[in-house]
Amino acid sequence: xxxYGAAIGFFAVVGxxxxxxxxxxxxxxxxxxxxxxxxxxxxxxAGGYAGQISLGHSAFFGxxxxxxxxxxxxxxxxxxxxxxxGAALASAAGMVIGFLSNRLRGPYFVIATIAVSQVLLLxxxxxxxxxxxxxxxxxxxxxxxxxxGIADKRIWVWIVLALALLVYLAQVYLERSRRGFQLAAVRxxxxxxxxxxxxxxxxxVAAIAVSAAFTAVCGxxxxxxxxxxxxxxxxxxxLSIRFSLSAIIGGLGSALGPFLGAVLVTTVETxxxxxxxxxxxxxxxxxxxxxxxxLIVMVRYAPQGLMGWMRER
Amino acid sequence: xRVVNFAHGEFLMLGMYAAFWAFTLLHADPYLTLIxxxxxxxxxxxxxxxxxxxxxxxxxxxxxxxxxxxxxxxxQNLALVxxxxxxxFVRTGYYGEVISIGGAVLNxxxxxAFVLAVAATAALFVFMRWSYTGKLMxxxxxxRAAAALMGINTxxxxxxxxxxxxxxxxxxxxxxAPIYAVYxxxxxxxxxxxxxxxxxxxxxxxxxxLIAALIVAAVxxxxxxxxxxxxxxxxxxxxxxxxxxxxxxxxxxxxGAEALGM
Numbered sequence: 121x122x123x124y125g126a127a128i129g130f131f132a133v134v135g136x137x138x139x140x141x142x143x144x145x146x147x148x149x150x151x152x153x154x155x156x157x158x159x160x161x162x163x164x165x166a167g168g169y170a171g172q173i174s175l176g177h178s179a180f181f182g183x184x185x186x187x188x189x190x191x192x193x194x195x196x197x198x199x200x201x202x203x204x205x206g207a208a209l210a211s212a213a214g215m216v217i218g219f220l221s222n223r224l225r226g227p228y229f230v231i232a233t234i235a236v237s238q239v240l241l242l243x244x245x246x247x248x249x250x251x252x253x254x255x256x257x258x259x260x261x262x263x264x265x266x267x268x269g270i271a272d273k274r275i276w277v278w279i280v281l282a283l284a285l286l287v288y289l290a291q292v293y294l295e296r297s298r299r300g301f302q303l304a305a306v307r308x309x310x311x312x313x314x315x316x317x318x319x320x321x322x323x324x325v326a327a328i329a330v331s332a333a334f335t336a337v338c339g340x341x342x343x344x345x346x347x348x349x350x351x352x353x354x355x356x357x358x359l360s361i362r363f364s365l366s367a368i369i370g371g372l373g374s375a376l377g378p379f380l381g382a383v384l385v386t387t388v389e390t391x392x393x394x395x396x397x398x399x400x401x402x403x404x405x406x407x408x409x410x411x412x413x414x415l416i417v418m419v420r421y422a423p424q425g426l427m428g429w430m431r432e433r
Numbered sequence: 434x435r436v437v438n439f440a441h442g443e444f445l446m447l448g449m450y451a452a453f454w455a456f457t458l459l460h461a462d463p464y465l466t467l468i469x470x471x472x473x474x475x476x477x478x479x480x481x482x483x484x485x486x487x488x489x490x491x492x493x494x495x496x497x498x499x500x501x502x503x504x505x506x507x508x509q510n511l512a513l514v515x516x517x518x519x520x521x522f523v524r525t526g527y528y529g530e531v532i533s534i535g536g537a538v539l540n541x542x543x544x545x546a547f548v549l550a551v552a553a554t555a556a557l558f559v560f561m562r563w564s565y566t567g568k569l570m571x572x573x574x575x576x577r578a579a580a581a582l583m584g585i586n587t588x589x590x591x592x593x594x595x596x597x598x599x600x601x602x603x604x605x606x607x608x609x610a611p612i613y614a615v616y617x618x619x620x621x622x623x624x625x626x627x628x629x630x631x632x633x634x635x636x637x638x639x640x641x642x643l644i645a646a647l648i649v650a651a652v653x654x655x656x657x658x659x660x661x662x663x664x665x666x667x668x669x670x671x672x673x674x675x676x677x678x679x680x681x682x683x684x685x686x687x688x689g690a691e692a693l694g695m
Contacts, residue, residue, distance in 0.1 A: 173495050175502070220678045226494030227437035231628055232677045238625065239670045246663045357621075361502060368499065405510035405617075412510065415503030419496045420488055 127288065127376045135281055138274035147273035149390060154280040155342050157382030160366035161287035161375075162334035167364060168373035169294045170327035171307030172218070175360045176233030179240045180210035180332040182354035184339030186244060186251065189259045189349045192267070194250075199259075199268045203340035207333040214332030218325035234357060241355035256350035259343055268344040276345055283341065284379065287334050291375035294327075303327060304373075335363070365411055368418055371425030380426055385411070435574060436490060436595075439501040441627065442620025443508035444599050448474065448606020449615040450512060456523045456610075463523060463611050464545065470607045471600050478599025482592045490591055512617040520614040542611040549608055553601065558639050570594050626653075629673040635683030645684060 137150060159181060166172045187206030188199040213236075221232045245254035262269040270276060294300035305313040306320045314320050343349050353359065362385070370381025392407035422429045451470050455461040481504070489500050530541045539547075561567040573580040573590045581587050605623075613619065630649050634641030649669055656668040676683065 171495075173498060175498075224677060224681055227498055228632075228677065228681060230439075230498050231437070231632070232674060235625075235670050235674050235677075239667055239674070242664075242667045242670070246667070361506065364499070405513035408510040409507050409514065412503040412506030412508075415506065416485060416500050419499045419503070423496065 130376065130379065131281065131285060131288070134284075135278070138277045142274075144273060147277060149386065151273060151276045151280055151345060153379075153382050153386045154277070154284045155338050155345070156362065156366060156386055157379035158280065158284045158287045159335055159338040159363045160370065160378035160382050161284070161291055162331045162338065163363040164331075164367040164372065164374075164378045165287075165290060165294065165334070166214075166328045166331035168367055168371075168377075169291070169300065169307070170303050170324050170331075172324055172328055173230055173364070174233040174328075175230050175357060175364065176217075176235070176237035177331075177335050177363050178355050178357070178359035179233070179237035180214065180335035181339035181342070181359060181363075182237075182240055182244065182349075182351070183210045183213065184336030185343035185349045185354045186257075186339075187336070188268075188340035188343045189257045190251070192260050192262070193257055198266055199340065199344050200266065203337055206336040206340045210336035211329040211333040214328040214330075215325055218328035219321075222321050222324065234360075237355050237357065237360060241351055244351035244355060251351065254351055256348060259347045259349065261347060268341075280341055280345075283334075283337060288375055288379070290330065290334070295375060299323065365415055367425075369414060369425055371427030371429075372423070374425065374427040377425050377427040384426075436486070436497050437501070438598070439498060440505035440508060441598075441602055442624030443505045443512075444474070444477070444602045444620070445606040445609070445623055446512060446615070446617065446620035447477070447508065448603035449610040449613070449619055450516065450606075451603070452607040452610035453521050453523050453615045456525075462525065463542075463607055467549075467604060467607050471604050474600040474603030475596045477603070478596030479592055481599065482595040486595060487588070487592070509617050509620075516617070518617055520616045522614055523610045525611050540612065546608040546612065550605070553604065554639070554643055557597075557601065561639060566590075566593065626669070629669060631683075632673065632681075633676050633683050635685040638683065638685045641683060641685030 134150060134154065138147060141147060141150075159177070163174070163177050166174055166177075184203065184206035187209060188202035191197050191202030191205065192199055217233065217236060221229055224232055244251045247253070251257065260269075263271070265275075270279075294303060302313065302318045303323050305316070305318055306323055310320050339354065343354075366381035366385050367378040368381070369384060370379065371377030388410065389407045392410070396406050418425065424431075448470060451473070452463040452466050455466040455469075456463060485500060485504055489496050525542070531538050532541060532544055533539070561571060569580070569585050569590050570593070572583070573585060573587050573594075577587055580590075606620075609623070626646075626649060630646040631642050632645075633648065634643070634645035649672075652669050652672055653665050657665040660668070
């Protein structure tokens with residue numbers, strides 16, 4: 121019950137913040153925290169609840185980002201359609217990956233997902249005629265809610281908050297429902313779960329598909345918010361690691377964890393970038409060194425993440 | 434060891450930087466550096482094992498994956514912070530020289546790298562196959578508990594295996610430095626090919642990996658010849674995904690290994 125209280129508190133604070141805060145920087149941070157938190161939560165559905173650890177989730181993020189951007193640039197239709205198309209494409213891709221790599225476990229599955237995201241990266245950066253290649257696509261700004269050309273950052277906070285709540289509720293569903301319990305059984309011991317008649321493969325595929333769809337929606341909104349899609353960024357392994365890092369720091373398999381992780385990761389990153397970004401930009405790498413160390417230390421000493429650590433106190 | 438090291442490419446990158454700095458600061462030829470680099474990377478490997486890998490070799494795959502991913506991020510960005518992101522080159526005196534064998538024209542550095550790599554692979558194969566230590570390593574990989582019961586110090590064997598792996602990849606980095614540009618993320622492009630070759634050949638199968646490496650190279654060359662250099666990577670990544678789906682154990686690996694996560 122206490123975690124629900126914390127979640128209600130967290131989302132209420134975020135939802136009410138735009139009414140009080142008008143500082144563009146803070147609102148911008150809030151939007152990004154919610155987008156990265158939602159992406160981490162989406163990753164958590166596959167990685168935390170279903171145990172399908174992927175380091176290729178940027179593939180789905182990139183599909184969403186490109187779908188939204190290309191709808192605006194190539195066909196001049198609403199990015200909301202792009203968002204839906206991206207989510208559909210990503211969940212189809214997720215289903216194919218989940219279905220085909222069902223027998224792969226551990227590092228094999230991880231490498232397979234990396235390979236998929238790399239194929240999409242290369243495809244997007246080489247197919248010049250359609251995706252504009254590696255120089256990326258600027259997303260046109262057309263004012264209006266239907267075209268997602270919104271200058272007011274407060275509205276953006278509420279839009280991504282809606283997404284964050286959906287991702288959170290999907291995770292709560294996995295914690296409380298029969299399907300969620302079955303999925304946990306598959307994660308802990310697939311053979312035992314199979315012997316009890318749990319449809320392991322179908323559950324895993326469904327979890328990956330849902331996770332992929334949410335990640336694509338994050339990508340579409342991110343593209344519209346930032347206004348530029350760069351294939352080397354949206355399909356990068358770094359981005360996949362970022363999703364998993366937030367989820368692991370916050371707490372694998374806990375609904376609020378990824379959002380807490382995103383708050384921490386994004387804040388520390390912004391602060392360190394501000395501190396060291398100016399003098400010799402190569403010092404920017406410092407925050408990534410910190411992330412790497414955090415990752416090593418967390419999985420070793422607190423594999424349940426911050427949420428698990430707090431629960432034990 | 435049954436641990437997939439996602440930081441493998443970063444040790445390769447460190448090897449390339451070792452060659453670069455030895456060349457720039459000490460004017461040491463990369464092949465001279467190699468003599469120092471092998472024991473150096475053995476030590477680096479041993480140290481990284483003791484510091485980071487020892488506590489997690491017996492834990493779940495997911496912990497191992499994220500630990501080595503974390504190590505990879507740290508090393509990559511350490512290189513970025515220390516040596517900036519600029520691409521650097523090792524321009525030896527014989528940089529432009531080529532030798533032609535039959536109809537094929539080879540860069541001297543490429544030819545030397547090829548000969549040394551084949552020699553190293555052969556030496557490693559002999560070591561793993563016939564030396565006592567090599568047998569201990571294979572026994573430990575096959576069944577850790579049984580190996581421990583036979584009086585093998587499995588922890589030391591793990592450390593040694595890890596260190597030998599790092600020494601090999603560090604040496605590979607030194608050999609690649611005169612051919613390719615050196616930068617913090619240089620390891621990634623090579624390590625993807627390495628994973629593909631190893632999985633295609635079957636994990637834990639050295640001859641398989643060697644044959645698979647030749648297959649991957651052939652696919653790469655034929656691909657860039659027929660459909661253009663831009664798409665060759667897509668081709669071998671698709672080949673890799675296809676292998677994982679159709680025969681995850683690789684061409685010469687043991688069937689079912691992938692389901693055990695070995």
